[in-house]
Amino acid sequence: MTNGDSVRGNTALTPLDYRPAKMRIESITDETSDIKTFRLTFCDQDQNEQFEFRAGQFGLYSVFGSGEATFCIASSPTRRDYIECSVKRVGRVTNDLHECNEGDIIGFRGPYGNWFPLDEMEGKNLLFVGGGIGLAPLRSLIWNCLDLRDKFADILILYGARTVADLVYKEELKTWRERDDVKTIYTVDPGGETPDWDGEVGLVPVVLEKENPSPENTIVIACGPPIMIKFALFSMRKLGFPFESVYTTLENRMKCGVGKCGRCNVGNRYVCKDGPVFRYSDLLLLPQEF
Amino acid sequence: MSEQNLFEAPAGWLKSAVDALLSDGVEVVAPVGAEDGTVDLAPVSSSGAITLEYLNVNQPLKRLFFPQTEVLIEFERQDDGDIDVKSQSAPPEEEMVVFGCRPCDTAALDVLDKVFAWDYDDLRYRERRERATIVAFACTGPDPQCFCVPVGGSPHGSQGSDVLVFTRDDGSALLEVNTPKGEKLMERLGAVARPAQPDSGLPDVPDIHTGFDPEKIKLWLDDNFENEFWAGASLMCVGCGSCTYLCPTCHCFDIVDEGIWNRGERRRNWDSCSFGQFTAHASGHNPRPDQAARYRQRVMHKFKYFPERFGLVACVGCGRCLRACGVGQNLVSVLHDIEKT
């Protein structure tokens, strides 16, 4: 289940002293009333050049004095000059991150965790199913795939949020819709639409069933609130998608990010090491405690 | 390892050894008694402070290598908006010799060593471990709460200690050297101990009366994540952290920032899976929403998840959790109940 260990091989242990790298906030984008996207660059130019990651990996971002918090890297590994993260204001660190201004310096540790199985996805149809801020990890992968467009067959992006105002990456949603090599379906929950909303109205699983995509030669990557994932999976089963070809991410609380602090584990798996990306069929074998 | 690994030391050897080390500038940690009757490992400045009257030290050995609270980084905001980030300096380079911990506590170091260096190498932990030589004292009088044997240990277990000491009634001792570090220490101590006669038998191993079979327990755990048993077994647990904090193998931690407006520090603190907020997300969602889930996690982690991941049970049978529990929650009874089902 963990492509992390196999790809990494038996390399020597990585020394760790928990010291974060310093990153500068280059720009801040308001996505919704409580979600902002931060574009970050390393203060140290060498780190900027050396830093590598893969779509799906996460980092621990810190506001000095508030603490660290875990978010996925929301930008594509193919865009090398910066990383981005999208942060919903929910707690102490995220509050303080939202108070930050462009030019401020924050801390970053990472990248940690495993990644989406890009190799396995090659040559396949891709179905991205996202809900709310769950589009953040997908966005990294979507841009990654779009930048390597030739390697994949059909791409369908199904994204939904509660209301039109809750949709994130609005500009990019438009860009994707305008491309002719990607099919997009955007939806909002009933009651969440505005008069000029031209997308679908309905819950993501419902819209998925209506669209009725073929499970043939398709990999599904689904990220979103647990309740959406749960019902989206019911729908996928109905549509004949085998759970072996469905991937999702878990977002348990973490402190260390490297398999030591003991709080993100689900059964004998560490979400920070064996995840955050999980094949759904593997997830079903674990204790349902996430 | 040289062939000679057994040494004979006369009564009073500990005093001579400690004094010799102290005069060499070595940090010596040994059992010291407090007013309330508890005994704990603490740095000593003379051999006179050491007590030998204890079953086990109150707080586990892990504190020396994985302290309850420690600074990871210090930071200070500069006038130009930059932030000065300093790693906390490494532990002192001087050697440390730890006397007096029991075989259960040294066995627990195996568990911690695995966690702190299975992928990422936790530098602070490793540096502290490397500078320490551990001279454990074999256990002579386990109490009814002790259960090291069923979890693979022994009152005379040498796992994790560099030197294991068997003390006789007259105060003389046999010292069993288990590692190159231990050999180095014996060389250093020179005259304090001399090679023992080949026929110097070790004392009899005291009996441990509590028994259960961890493999049988694991088999049950494999199939019973969802079971009403957990609700019943955890009902009396009030969710404090005393069992986890006194446990020599528990290693969960939290990372927090503390500071004032322009400067502060990031600390690593012990944390406990018994606490309600341990896994709570900022959104309010909590994967382990009740004490039953949290107690299950504790048992599962020690007897199923950890063995699956690292190949050994994350419990050394020191019995501290039984003794410390304020409401009488008894891990061994719970395991017996599991075995019976």
Added chain:
Amino acid sequence: MSEEKPKKDGQDKWEPRIIAFLCNWCSYAGADLAGMSRFGYPAPIRVIKVPCSGRVDPLFVLRSFEQGADMVLVSGCHPGDCHYTSGNYHARRKLLAFRELLTFLGIDPRRFKISWVSAAEGGKWSSLVAEVTEEARALGPYKEFPRSVSEGVSDEG
């Protein structure tokens, strides 16, 4: 590490840090009046306005000491004068009990002051501040309390 002795510009003399929580309706107005009436009072006092002395959580006092206060003063309306009718009565019970607790734990009660100052008592405010500042100076820096971020580490490995 916190600098032990905050210095005023161009002066070498140590001055105590005094944190004063003043109720909006009486004591703060009283302090204001002292200013307007040009009653002088010593400078080392730092005023934090609260709606009512009843708003002062004992944690405010504790946090002040943690962050380096040498003295903490809470001041509200005289009994019977509370803008919210009874906030100061609650404060009286709560803060006196808190001082008992601090005293019992060995925290010098002389470092935690409670006073009633009305909006009309600019003179009282002025003399009160002079008095407590003098006392704080005499007591010296409150070194015992684990102050600021880097101090008070107990079990560093």
Added chain:
Amino acid sequence: MKADGPATDALRKEAADLLSRGDVGVVIGYGRQDDADLAAPVFARNAEDADRLVFDDHCLGNLAVYLPRSEIRAMGRAGVVVKGCDLMAVNVLLRENVIKREDVVLIGTHCAGVGEPQLEKCSTCDVHSPEGCDVVVGEPVDQPKVDEEQRYKAAAEIDAMSVEERWDFWRSQFDKCIRCYACRQVCPLCYCKRCIVEKNIPQWVATSAHLRGSIAWNVVRAFHLTGRCVGCGECERVCPVGIPLGAINQKMSRHVGDSYGFHSGLSADQEAPFTVWSPDDSDEGIL
């Protein structure tokens, strides 16, 4: 008190009756554990379970701590075995509307004191026979006159020290604190869903086990119990590092007793000292 004495027999019978009649969904009592000094809680769900109940001098714990818990509430009405001292905690829970009287059945026990050696609190106990319970079991115990001074002995010893000595004393005590929160978790009156120390916007109390954090924690714990603590002594009993928390609680109890004539837990309808006030309260110590 013997575990197989008349108190245990009567207790089992009462509990079995309550359970078989369906009056309660659970009886929270004490059970026998081989060799253990401490009788662990038993949660009897049916008449057969009731046979596991005992009452003897190993019954140290205060079972009132379980009453506010959702797992227990989910079982329906709860019968709970209470000694006189435990009942005082129940009274505070009732006073603070944490539980409703009709949701609990109080099974009082006459108690001559528990613990071997007997707990300090038992020597100054004036509630050997609990009042206001639904059922009382055991033999009535003579109620000796309690010496008030004796009740506050631990606090008085510390009060006799100078401020500096007290500071040194408590500093060394709080230095031992490992922040396991056993004192909080075992306290029947620490029922907050989320404790102040678990709130982090802002973080009023540092969670680190350094002196600053541990002083703040212990001050806050003591103050949040001022005027509420009934002196059951559970916090001190369970402290794994032996901090004498009881002395602090005694001191604060004495303060509200002397200043406002208030003694927490004596009944379920008292008004607590910090919820009321009087214009005649003393101004002593206020500038």
